[in-house]
């Protein structure tokens with residue numbers, strides 16, 4: 001099992017949770033913030049949320065069926 005990657009430390013929101021909300025229909029960083037509360041604390045993670053939203057939208061334009069990997073890569077040492 002792969003580790004969940006924490007994007008927002010303030011609100012304990014993972015990349016997988018952000019991906020789930022994007023798959024459910026969120027289209028903007030503001031949508032992600034509203035539904036997950038990610039990026040609503042210190043706002044340090046907002047750029048990363050922007051990047052995830054952009055990456056998701058870019059992937060969906062190319063191939064809506066294409067899976068994107070929001071998970072942390074496996075530790076190469078193990």
Ligand code: FES
Nearest residue numbers: 008009010041042
């Ligand atoms: S780390 Fe996301 S709001 Fe602070």
